[in-house]
Amino acid sequence: MGDTRGFLKIKRRLSGFRAVSERIKDYLEVSLLPYEEHSQKQASRCMDCGTPFCHWTCPLGNYIPEWNDFIFKKQWQKAYELLSSTNNLAEITGRLCPAPCEYACVLEINDEPVTIRENELSIIEYAFKNGYVKPKLPLRRKGKRIAVVGSGPAGLSCADQLNKLGYKVVVFEKDDKPGGLLRYGVPDFKLEKWVLDRRLDILKKEGIEFICGQEVGKDIKLKKLIKEFDAICLAGGSRIPRDLNIEARNLKGIYFALDYLKQANMQVSGKKIPPDELIDAKNKKVVILGGGDTGSDCVGVANRQGASKIIQIELLPKPPESRQPHCPWPKYPLLFKTSSSHQEGVERYWQVLTKKFIGENGKVKKLFCVKVEFERDEKGCVKIKGIPNTEFEIDADLVILALGFIRPKTENFLKELDLELDQCGNIKTDKNFITSHKKIFACGDMRTGQSLIVKAISEGRLCANHIDRYLKVIH
Numbered sequence: 001m002g003d004t005r006g007f008l009k010i011k012r013r014l015s016g017f018r019a020v021s022e023r024i025k026d027y028l029e030v031s032l033l034p035y036e037e038h039s040q041k042q043a044s045r046c047m048d049c050g051t052p053f054c055h056w057t058c059p060l061g062n063y064i065p066e067w068n069d070f071i072f073k074k075q076w077q078k079a080y081e082l083l084s085s086t087n088n089l090a091e092i093t094g095r096l097c098p099a100p101c102e103y104a105c106v107l108e109i110n111d112e113p114v115t116i117r118e119n120e121l122s123i124i125e126y127a128f129k130n131g132y133v134k135p136k137l138p139l140r141r142k143g144k145r146i147a148v149v150g151s152g153p154a155g156l157s158c159a160d161q162l163n164k165l166g167y168k169v170v171v172f173e174k175d176d177k178p179g180g181l182l183r184y185g186v187p188d189f190k191l192e193k194w195v196l197d198r199r200l201d202i203l204k205k206e207g208i209e210f211i212c213g214q215e216v217g218k219d220i221k222l223k224k225l226i227k228e229f230d231a232i233c234l235a236g237g238s239r240i241p242r243d244l245n246i247e248a249r250n251l252k253g254i255y256f257a258l259d260y261l262k263q264a265n266m267q268v269s270g271k272k273i274p275p276d277e278l279i280d281a282k283n284k285k286v287v288i289l290g291g292g293d294t295g296s297d298c299v300g301v302a303n304r305q306g307a308s309k310i311i312q313i314e315l316l317p318k319p320p321e322s323r324q325p326h327c328p329w330p331k332y333p334l335l336f337k338t339s340s341s342h343q344e345g346v347e348r349y350w351q352v353l354t355k356k357f358i359g360e361n362g363k364v365k366k367l368f369c370v371k372v373e374f375e376r377d378e379k380g381c382v383k384i385k386g387i388p389n390t391e392f393e394i395d396a397d398l399v400i401l402a403l404g405f406i407r408p409k410t411e412n413f414l415k416e417l418d419l420e421l422d423q424c425g426n427i428k429t430d431k432n433f434i435t436s437h438k439k440i441f442a443c444g445d446m447r448t449g450q451s452l453i454v455k456a457i458s459e460g461r462l463c464a465n466h467i468d469r470y471l472k473v474i475h
């Protein structure tokens, strides 16, 4: 701990965002990168707690107090080495992690937490800028081959760990380029794709092979992989969206959020979308159903496309602005958030249920909604109740359903092999990440359901450990 009184002298300060008037005109990252001196000051606020709750709540077990100290002492290379020992994609989590560590930071008890996520970003970007992040080939190859299915954060981290251990790793991806939701989910204004490509370039130079445009279970049979590889890791994510089966759902102009976001990302990368498939918000009244982060990403895209009006609707009540007694420190609280996309312009409604869509000439024109309240029945179950005389209509030319994801796509795998699923429809594994087929492992959203990038990375790393242990035992 470089400065024992840092937290008393310096206030928490984030680097912030580009001005709304500027950023709304492009798809470049909205966040500003932290300067080194800024991060040194912010890192000096870390108290090097005897029991670092930040470390305990980080799904990766990042060595946060230690690297904060290295930043303060300008020992950037040491900070990088420590950070990369627990996190394969620090440039991604440094930009996108909701940072459960910050909510558990001891300073959060009576002050504001250390800027942990931004300090992480500072370390990794300094490391790239100064040439510390170089391809490192394993000293020797083990002669065993592993297939990883899916190239999101879980698949990439699993592949990276196994490759470092000396296995030959081949990643199969159904999209045209690797990255999973980092490529075709998260918009460029939160993560420019050169950041992902920079990491992929290193992984390729280290010897990981990527085969894209091939869906396992359809274009390549799982049984073929079982014959050709010593182990298989399924990391295909969880992408079946929750639908809203109400009257007139089949009208034109109603789309799932990921279809909308994927197209937007493809367009930013220079791909042309055929006019009859294009989902564009230009001059349209856009209504986004779902008040979560995916909905917020859609707000950002719709604003950049030139929507005339954007409304985001959430069924649940507006979350509180500060911690409530039932969620004390160091628990991760559900709080009201205004994202950078919200700042760019949107009307937000809470406790609103959409009862039906209303159309004209086959196209959506309105939503028919009602305000709702929640009450518990005698068994303690929460019930939604429409408030009488609160029905209203909202004009809409484009409706985006951002209602979450219910399960992974597993039909093709099940046709070939009788893989067991859990009660939610995710791929079931034992505690060693092994599925009901002894050669097949699973990790990430495909195993847990839709979650967070940091959890997917953690899953990928743990799965790689279990695959390594399995291959050591059986061969």
Ligand SMILES: Cc1cc2nc3c(=O)[nH]c(=O)nc-3n(C[C@H](O)[C@H](O)[C@H](O)COP(=O)(O)OP(=O)(O)OC[C@H]3O[C@@H](n4cnc5c(N)ncnc54)[C@H](O)[C@@H]3O)c2cc1C
Residues within 6 Å of the ligand: 096, 097, 098, 149, 150, 151, 152, 153, 154, 155, 172, 173, 174, 175, 179, 180, 181, 182, 185, 186, 214, 215, 216, 217, 235, 236, 237, 238, 258, 261, 293, 294, 297, 443, 444, 445, 446, 450, 451, 452, 453, 454, 456
């Ligand atoms: C719009 C959006 C924004 C998000 N933003 C954030 C954020 O800011 N911060 C955060 O922490 N989390 C965020 N998340 C959640 C996070 O992106 C996911 O939890 C994470 O990407 C899961 O990683 P994964 O590797 O398990 O799966 P994915 O990222 O979904 O990757 C799975 C990959 O497997 C491929 N695949 C699937 N089946 C097959 C098959 N049969 N053959 C070959 N390839 C296959 C898919 O094409 C995909 O590329 C966001 C999610 C969404 C939808």
Ligand code: SF4
Residues within 6 Å of the ligand: 045, 046, 047, 048, 049, 052, 053, 054, 055, 064, 065, 068, 104, 105, 106, 107, 114, 116
């Ligand atoms: S909990 Fe906060 S103050 Fe304590 S070690 Fe972690 S980052 Fe530093």
